[in-house]
Amino acid sequence: MRILLIDRDDMFSGLLASKMRAAGHDVVETRIKNDGLEQMISGKVDAVYFDPSPLNDPKAILYQVRRMVHNFPYLVLTGDFSRAQAIKAGCHDALRKPLDPEALTASLANGERMIGLIRRLGDESYDFPSSGGVISKSAFNQLFLSAMDRVGRYGENAHALFLSVSNYEQIKFDDGKYAADYAASRLAQMLVRLRRQSDILAQTGVSEFALLLQRPQTDTESFDAARRFADSLDARSEIASGGMTDVKIEVSLVHIPTGALDFYQETVIPAIGARRNG
Template identity: 25%
Template sequence: MKILVADDESTPALFLRRTLERLGHEVVVASNGLEAWERLQADAFRLVITDWMMPGLDGLDLCRRIRGRGDSSYIYIILLTAREGLQDRLAGLTAGADDFLSKPMDPAELAARVGIAGRIVAMQEELERKNVQLAELATTDGLTGLKNRRCFDEALTTACSFAVRCGYPLSLMMFDVDHFKTLNDSFGHPAGDSVLATLAEILRSETRDHDVVARYGGEEFTVLLPATVAEEASQLADRLRMTVRNHPWSQRAVTVSAGVATTGADLATGPALLEAADRALYHSKRSGRDRVTHHDSFQGEIASSHARDPMAL
């Protein structure tokens, strides 16, 4: 474990360093509270052992600063003190200390208290890992590993606001697997899932790192393309369509239809951009499938997604 020791007295600091290093820990020593605070900004420590009385920034103030950082990674704090009174202990706990170590220090007690700190830190790290996993599950589609609809909706709102504010174009592609229902009926849902997973990998591998690729729902996928004009987005959508068409599918040939929309005077919000791409996708479906339509390229009123004929998809 990486431990930060803060003590303005050289002899106790040397004792701590040598004892902790013999226990197998990596130790960094700061000669006062301010230096300890600076080291905490520059490096990651999970355990801080600090003296109470130090010039400039004492141990209580250092505890308060650590607790006020709001970091996701918890730092365990042991406060060194010769004070034994209840009020002193309460003051230390209120400031944010987790444990106390009496001065002069006993090596066996030091080892025991650091061992307790290590167990608590290990449990905290496991909790942090689980929280990260839960956060990923909340924003990730389980089948494809892409962003899910919830995450996409949030990204769309943010990207549209940024594009309008900064005057950058933002394009949105929507893809739908052609005749997906018949594929499932003919070869089973595992085969359909395999197609969706492969399509997700194609979209992910053929787009940029900062593009947002998501499974929108069922057999529909979306791709947000920041700083991408209509022509570039249409060309990319068609290249992806051809990649899907030419892929060596195991059961039968698979094709996709696509709709593309780009921000403009009439498309300045996420819902408007999404509806435009959806209409363009519907136009591709009604025009024969396996094709790309940009919202700006066709005329006439197209039925909204709420009025779709499910058998046409």
């Protein structure tokens, strides 16, 4: 990532930049907020880590960013701010001072995940049509961006749950395109049956589907939903009935807007044809 650091604390900024560069990122440092804003307006920045001090409230700065920056970067508020405070102010996440190396590693991973997700969902070069209770990728992208905005404006909690046939290309190579598409279509049918009526389901890849989980009633509701979908795969042998290759299903729960991976599980469904021959 190309990362911009805006901080008057030279010691912290230098340490942060050093660790980011060691992790393979391109880093630009500045002490002046207006210079940082110009960098963001240029559209050549993927992520921004900034300390609003001497201001205690970063909202005035963030208002300028939202008004003037069209390609909105991944924003991390540094200083004595909690994640909830940063999100409420309009940022994606927070990084407390003094620097915790493990927290920085997690922050960078979350940023890369969220940036990649936004780019992929917003890629207009391909789409999947709405069909059978599953909406298109482009429609899901608009709802996803709206959920991001609502999280920042109203402090709502949201997650995106992704389920995919992770070895789709291997199945296609071993058993043919029909078997690979069959596994993906069976996964979609399962999701349509198991989702709640309020859950928005979309096709976001050739073999990937996503649910937008918004306004949960409890702190664990989204995690519980991810676990429920993952556990249900054990009883869905029909997903692997189209060929001789085992089907691998990945379940990933991504927090909005931080990009944190709150749940991940891979389930292997043995191929029915292979079991019969065995």
